[in-house]
Amino acid sequence: TPVNPVTPDTPEFFEEGALVGVLTTQPLDRVLDYKAPEGGCWLGAFVEVPLGPRKVLGVVWGAGRGDWDISKVRSVSRVLDTAPMRAEMRAFLERAGAYTLTPMPAMLRLGTRAPGLGDPPSMRKVYRRGDGTPDRMTDARRRVIDFLAEYGDLSFTLKELSELSGVTSSVIKGLVKQNVVSEEEAPRDMPFPPLDPSRPGKELTADQEAAAAHLRDGIRSGTYGTTLLRGVTGSGKTEVYLEAVAACLAAGRQALVLLPEIALTAEFLTRVEARFGARPAEWHSGATMTERRRIWRMVGTGGAQLVIGARSALFLPYRDLGLIVVDEEHDTSYKQEDGVLYNARDMAVLRASLCSAQVVLASATPSLESWANAEAGKYRRIDLEARFGPAVLPEMRTIDMRNEDLPGGRWVSPTLEAAVRTRIEKGEQALLFLNRRGYAPVTLCRACGHQLGCEQCDARMVEHRFLKRLMCHQCGESTPIPEACPSCGAEGRLAPVGPGVERLSEEVTALFPDARVAVLSSDLFGSARALKAEIEAIAEGAADIIIGTQLVAKGHNFPKLTLVGVIDADLGLQGSDLRAAERTFQLMRQVAGRAGRAEAPGTALLQTFQPEHPVIRAILGGDEEGFWRAEAAEREAAGVPPFGRMAGIILSGPDVGQVFDAGNMLARNDGPLRQIGAQVFGPAPAPIARVRGRHRVRLLVKAGKGVALQQALSRWVSQVKLKGELRLAVDIDPQSF
Numbered sequence: 001t002p003v004n005p006v007t008p009d010t011p012e013f014f015e016e017g018a019l020v021g022v023l024t025t026q027p028l029d030r031v032l033d034y035k036a037p038e039g040g041c042w043l044g045a046f047v048e049v050p051l052g053p054r055k056v057l058g059v060v061w062g063a064g065r066g067d068w069d070i071s072k073v074r075s076v077s078r079v080l081d082t083a084p085m086r087a088e089m090r091a092f093l094e095r096a097g098a099y100t101l102t103p104m105p106a107m108l109r110l111g112t113r114a115p116g117l118g119d120p121p122s123m124r125k126v127y128r129r130g131d132g133t134p135d136r137m138t139d140a141r142r143r144v145i146d147f148l149a150e151y152g153d154l155s156f157t158l159k160e161l162s163e164l165s166g167v168t169s170s171v172i173k174g175l176v177k178q179n180v181v182s183e184e185e186a187p188r189d190m191p192f193p194p195l196d197p198s199r200p201g202k203e204l205t206a207d208q209e210a211a212a213a214h215l216r217d218g219i220r221s222g223t224y225g226t227t228l229l230r231g232v233t234g235s236g237k238t239e240v241y242l243e244a245v246a247a248c249l250a251a252g253r254q255a256l257v258l259l260p261e262i263a264l265t266a267e268f269l270t271r272v273e274a275r276f277g278a279r280p281a282e283w284h285s286g287a288t289m290t291e292r293r294r295i296w297r298m299v300g301t302g303g304a305q306l307v308i309g310a311r312s313a314l315f316l317p318y319r320d321l322g323l324i325v326v327d328e329e330h331d332t333s334y335k336q337e338d339g340v341l342y343n344a345r346d347m348a349v350l351r352a353s354l355c356s357a358q359v360v361l362a363s364a365t366p367s368l369e370s371w372a373n374a375e376a377g378k379y380r381r382i383d384l385e386a387r388f389g390p391a392v393l394p395e396m397r398t399i400d401m402r403n404e405d406l407p408g409g410r411w412v413s414p415t416l417e418a419a420v421r422t423r424i425e426k427g428e429q430a431l432l433f434l435n436r437r438g439y440a441p442v443t444l445c446r447a448c449g450h451q452l453g454c455e456q457c458d459a460r461m462v463e464h465r466f467l468k469r470l471m472c473h474q475c476g477e478s479t480p481i482p483e484a485c486p487s488c489g490a491e492g493r494l495a496p497v498g499p500g501v502e503r504l505s506e507e508v509t510a511l512f513p514d515a516r517v518a519v520l521s522s523d524l525f526g527s528a529r530a531l532k533a534e535i536e537a538i539a540e541g542a543a544d545i546i547i548g549t550q551l552v553a554k555g556h557n558f559p560k561l562t563l564v565g566v567i568d569a570d571l572g573l574q575g576s577d578l579r580a581a582e583r584t585f586q587l588m589r590q591v592a593g594r595a596g597r598a599e600a601p602g603t604a605l606l607q608t609f610q611p612e613h614p615v616i617r618a619i620l621g622g623d624e625e626g627f628w629r630a631e632a633a634e635r636e637a638a639g640v641p642p643f644g645r646m647a648g649i650i651l652s653g654p655d656v657g658q659v660f661d662a663g664n665m666l667a668r669n670d671g672p673l674r675q676i677g678a679q680v681f682g683p684a685p686a687p688i689a690r691v692r693g694r695h696r697v698r699l700l701v702k703a704g705k706g707v708a709l710q711q712a713l714s715r716w717v718s719q720v721k722l723k724g725e726l727r728l729a730v731d732i733d734p735q736s737f
């Protein structure tokens, strides 16, 4: 339940001694009363308050309630040195918390992910032109003086100045002594270099210009609006939304671009730098503490105009956010599946609606949700139909695996093999796509049939031959590959079943011994940096054949790539998930879109055992509108999102009996749900039934559109007593159903 909601009549400033309600990051269900400290405090101020024997972080959330003995109320200990949280941000946290049924302290933790929040910034020495003259001139000194004559209004660290002017630091120190160069202390949290939105962008085609003009109009209106920017890979969506960023910066407001894989943004940052003359702030989990702290502070003061970030960048305290771009908006990684379960795409729309910002959802294969919102008139939709320049869309064909002569243990059909050979003989690149990490998905004992599984999870152990280990893809547990079967003890009888990318690479190396083969799979690279370097090398032609998982489907630009071979196009179609068709359609079209980005035309070949399957036919046929309409009709008939509402309730604990008991109790006591006409399914084992030794069961709730689902859910689940290690998580709009 939201507490002390922000209302227009809330006083903005609290005099010393006034009662204030403080929301803390501690797991307490309410806002606590304190007295405003000496000097008073602003509504939204970040404060430290005493809680029992400790001091904890909090935000002044409103006036105190004061319905108790005032003399017992303690004072706020300290007001932190950072801008108060804006009303719009407080409202965002409350609305997002109410939507995802997340307690406010957890929401506040999302909104305060900055190390050393409120501490005075640490200082460092910076250098600029002083007013002295040198006692004698040398070449080195001349270089420093000339450099500072040009850039003297900026300040540099010692390292920067010595590198940029090409002298040793002792030369600079010598000049400092004579005050030719001045040395000062400056805060470490410096503004980011200014971006210049007036620099010209690429000359746009007529279609692109029309799209850009619409986005610019939205920005100029200064109001909320969401645009679905749909366009095939390579049609110039990025060029177009960079125009919106330019308009937003020119209007003096901040912009945020969300990318699904922040580790793979090198190409994007280079484009931003080329467009605006400097690098923007880059927010992601791999950033150092100092970088994050700097971004957090600069976003609040306007010293960061543009942030490129992962989904958590939505929770930064922007001073004036005017635009949020969600690139590859259909990507499932926008859904946070740990802790607070939220979809960054939906939260972007919520946030923008609260701060009068524009949202651009960009994708070649939009989510059915966004497609339906555009159909319903909630979003404006713009289509870019053609690829830019000479690049054309790849030709797509199936390889009917029922007709291919392929021995067991091999996955590259003769037809695909011949196609790869033709391409690499021409000096072009081929990509073989298989969405399975590791060597083989299953390892089994040929003596007893036992399949190696994780002891902690309901998952198979996957062999990773390069790492010489078995790994659980759920919990990350890994063990050396055993000699003997852990079940029957037979030695040397363990065998891999089915293909993973590593095994595929063995086959490909045997088929093409002279080709350079690169495997792109997240677990083969120790760091994001190493992966980035590999991707850049491949783009420059360091490999003839690329073997990759889902990782390669996302936005990389390989100019020499002209052939995409999908090893198993049927993989995603198995299983009962109602989103399977949508996901397969998106993934296949994304992967195929990697081919033929430059002058050479591309081909995509899909190996399938069911070429007549409607989804496979839709992928080939290119009738996207038809596909969406058919999908929408099916979902509408089933009453599932986006035409109905769903929520998952996950109960978990070490004792499977206790977990199921709690689930059954909820299923029996479904009164609050029946009141809104909602149905409960389950309890059933969750899609991942056991993780790290905890058993998980799921109940699915299906409701009509426009009912007060969250209220009913919170009344319903409050019936469970969370004893011992039993946990309950609510997943609004689950990814699979």
Ligand code: ADP
Pocket: 202, 203, 204, 205, 208, 231, 232, 233, 234, 235, 236, 237, 238, 239, 240, 388
């Ligand atoms: P998308 O985001 O739709 O995949 P991009 O914006 O990345 O497409 O464009 C694909 C390629 O074409 C990029 O290298 C981009 O710089 C180039 N491009 C697109 N539009 C233009 C244009 N109007 N002028 C010059 N190059 C363009």
Ligand code: ZN
Pocket: 454, 455, 456, 457, 458, 459, 472, 473, 474, 475, 476, 477, 692
């Ligand atoms: Zn495991």
